[in-house]
Ligand SMILES: NC(=O)C1=CN([C@@H]2O[C@H](COP(=O)(O)OP(=O)(O)OC[C@H]3O[C@@H](n4cnc5c(N)ncnc54)[C@H](OP(=O)(O)O)[C@@H]3O)[C@@H](O)[C@H]2O)C=CC1
């Protein structure tokens with residue numbers, strides 16, 4: 001297997017068949033709905049809240065609500081349905097989550113999309129939850145993860161998952177690779193490619209995207225959808241707190257397995273950073289769309305399927321790896337390089 005990551009790859013241009021990039025169609029179908037972009041904001045507390053979820057759904061983007069405000073999930077589904085919008089929520093795998101799924105069925109509040117969101121998704125407990133969800137609410141489109149191997153993809157698909165999420169440890173606020181020695185950090189794009197070859201259902205590439213071009217690269221190597229955290233963390237709509245340092249604005253972005261999320265320092269595999277403020281998310285999503293339209297034209301097609309067929313070269317470390325200094329590390333407790341700014 002070839003080992004590479006986003007910064008090691010360049011896609012090779014084909015002859016363009018469009019007069020304008022505006023002709024290129026960036027839409028994608030997942031779970032029977034068509035979305036404007038193959039991009040979904042990470043289901044994390046500093047990336048997405050109910051207000052932003054509603055805005056995204058209304059404007060034709062996919063979203064997955066996080067699972068960290070457990071009690072608000074049922075009213076959230078009911079409120080989205082009352083407004084004629086699709087509901088998309090996350091689940092954990094603790095025993096109470098099995099009861100919660102039963103409650104959704106009893107209250108006739110089955111979400112259109114459900115995501116089982118745990119760090120190590122290739123596990124018997126996740127498989128048990130997949131089977132339970134599919135048994136009691138078969139109509140929900142079920143995403144399960146995270147995994148980093150073809151075996152993981154196949155087992156979750158065989159258990160009933162409609163899509164799998166790939167990425168263990170490549171995230172910007174992740175410390176899994178450093179604290180456990182495991183994961184796809186540093187070879188996430190190769191892992192997406194490896195997993196996609198084994199998949200018979202859609203793959204969601206999760207983590208490690210540092211530039212808009214990485215979205216096209218994820219698609220080239222088999223992703224149907226790309227989950228993005230840090231690139232979407234710095235906006236007006238981002239729920240993370242805004243901080244001003246030396247006259248510049250930043251937004252807080254912390255890991256779902258960080259002590260800031262957990263409220264305790266137990267099994268911590270995430271950290272907090274401050275990411276530069278970038279204005280409204282609408283502008284960033286529009287820019288992602290324009291850049292992807294451009295990618296499609298370079299691929300020589302009119303829609304995102306063209307990207308899947310284009311050639312590529314491996315050019316080791318030729319692209320800036322956004323991990324080194326795009327954010328400021330607020331809490332230095334986790335393992336970090338000496339070049340990072342500790343506040
Ligand atoms: N994509 C990634 O690389 C990672 C993502 N995360 C995110 O952080 C959040 C918290 O994740 P998670 O800790 O799974 O959620 P939870 O704290 O809800 O843990 C999930 C369950 O799995 C059990 N478990 C057993 N082995 C593991 C393992 N190696 N890693 C994690 N759990 C294990 C846990 O038990 P017990 O706690 O007793 O061990 C717990 O019962 C999620 O949103 C997840 O997506 C976290 C780390 C990596």
Ligand SMILES: Nc1nc2c(ncn2[C@@H]2O[C@H](COP(=O)(O)O)[C@@H](O)[C@H]2O)c(=O)[nH]1
Nearest residue numbers: 042171172174207208229230255256257270
């Ligand atoms: N190892 C950890 N991974 C985490 C944590 N919180 C979230 N995540 C994963 O990161 C991606 C987002 O990655 P980014 O590179 O786009 O910022 C997210 O979707 C999760 O899969 C964590 O605490 N530890």
